[in-house]
Amino acid sequence: MESYQARFYDSSGNPPDQVQVQVVSGKINVVGTTFGIPFDELVLQVGGHDGDRVKLVCEKESVAIVSEDRGLLTAIANAAAGTELGKQAAQADHKIVKRGTQKAKYWTVVVTSICALAITGYLLLDPLSAAVATMIDPSFEVKLGEMLARTEKLDKKSDSYKRVARIGNELVSHLDKSPYKFQFFVKKDKEVNACAYPGGILIVNSALIDKATDDEELAGVISHEIGHVIHRHTLKQALHNCGLITCLSIISSGVGGGADTEKLEAAFAVAQKLESLNFSRTQETDADLTGLELEVKAGYRGDGLIEFFRKMEKQESSLGKSATPLFAMLSTHPMSAERAARIEAELKRLKEKHGKN
Known part of the structure; x- marks a missing residue:
């Protein structure tokens, strides 16, 4: 079963624990412990620069699980399909994919434009240098x-x-x-x-x-x-x-x-x-x-x-x-x-x- 790197926060105010979590049997389990949170007690929040930081809040237990592993979001979307949590996870996962595609297209355009400018500049050098010589x-x-x-x-x-x-x-x-x-x-x-x-x-x-x-x-x-x-x-x-x-x-x-x-x-x-x-x-x-x-x-x-x-x-x-x-x-x-x-x-x-x- 796949595990995902995460940070575990509780109400003590202490620094978070670095943990591994798994999505299993309708809940999120913290690997190595007996602690688990059912899907229906979790609220999903998505943040980060690219919307790829997953925050799972359980108000009942006063704890939160935070992860930048997109695989966790995908796993929740699949495991909780049909539930509100599953819908939120699927929507967030789709946005990350879309944002990544847009970013890839953006950088493709940027790199292509730079290459085109460089090639154009090089090709222009001969006629330009000839034109300058006449001046x-x-x-x-x-x-x-x-x-x-x-x-x-x-x-x-x-x-x-x-x-x-x-x-x-x-x-x-x-x-x-x-x-x-x-x-x-x-x-x-x-x-x-x-x-x-x-x-x-x-x-x-x-x-x-x-x-x-x-x-x-x-x-x-x-x-x-x-x-x-x-x-x-x-x-x-x-x-x-x-x-x-x-x-x-x-x-x-x-x-x-x-x-x-x-x-x-x-x-x-x-x-x-x-x-x-x-x-x-x-x-x-x-x-x-x-x-x-x-x-x-x-x-x-x-x-x-x-x-x-x-x-x-x-x-x-x-x-x-x-x-x-x-x-x-x-x-x-x-x-x-x-x-x-x-x-x-x-x-x-x-x-x-x-x-x-």
């Missing part, structure tokens, strides 16, 4: 890039720097028109990577230069990063990383005065490191196509980027897990077979267009 003047973008670059220790004197600057300046000289003043730098870093800051600052890691077989491969990487700048991809992704609130704030107030500028600078300062930004497939394609056209116009073969990535993938595969932190560019700019085929097709088209073999 930011290129001159501010240049200022922002220079501010972020000041946090890096950059090489502006070595032969590697001169090589990168020569290739970069040669490529940008074939841009039709650009609001950016491109600057090229080298950073001493063991990670094979390159990145573009907003406004035209391009940084190539020394490890990448060491891995490049020739100027063709370097030109492939640099022209690709120039493409990201032209399409403002770094700015858009950094805004994406700053979050929905920052984007909405900029849209509502605009970027013009000193206060707004300072807010945006602060937001970018805490955003994810620019060299680890992940671009979308569309953004990579845009950067590839822009970079390819610059390479062909500047007289390069145009296959340097593909050749460089294929070489890096082979080296990464041979090194295994130890290569992961070194070949960062493979994770941020993955060269899929589809992407390589697209580059090769575009390269063929450009060479035919410009009459080059």
Whole structure:
């Protein structure tokens, strides 16, 4: 027979006894004693935040039994069916079930709404960050890039720097028109990577230069990063990383005065490191196509980027897990077979267009 945890109060005024009670033979028995209260001597009261506290009062004996075990209420409703006590217990039990269902529905709606808002916010980030990017003047973008670059220790004197600057300046000289003043730098870093800051600052890691077989491969990487700048991809992704609130704030107030500028600078300062930004497939394609056209116009073969990535993938595969932190560019700019085929097709088209073999 099932027992239910309860507190037993009497007229002595002493603290209640913790007891077990059972519903049996038309009465409530206190387990371990001979004390029992017939149903017809009990008055049922229901309380508690969720209506789940059962209080059974017997005025004749000046005692009360209190329990938060809903099973006791159900047992009384079943055992005393047809009596006033049974009806009260059944009604109270039904209310608890109904209240629990309503609460479950409420929290389902709340959780679903939160998830929907989170998903909507995430999906809105790309179009919002793109919209915000159009509101930011290129001159501010240049200022922002220079501010972020000041946090890096950059090489502006070595032969590697001169090589990168020569290739970069040669490529940008074939841009039709650009609001950016491109600057090229080298950073001493063991990670094979390159990145573009907003406004035209391009940084190539020394490890990448060491891995490049020739100027063709370097030109492939640099022209690709120039493409990201032209399409403002770094700015858009950094805004994406700053979050929905920052984007909405900029849209509502605009970027013009000193206060707004300072807010945006602060937001970018805490955003994810620019060299680890992940671009979308569309953004990579845009950067590839822009970079390819610059390479062909500047007289390069145009296959340097593909050749460089294929070489890096082979080296990464041979090194295994130890290569992961070194070949960062493979994770941020993955060269899929589809992407390589697209580059090769575009390269063929450009060479035919410009009459080059």
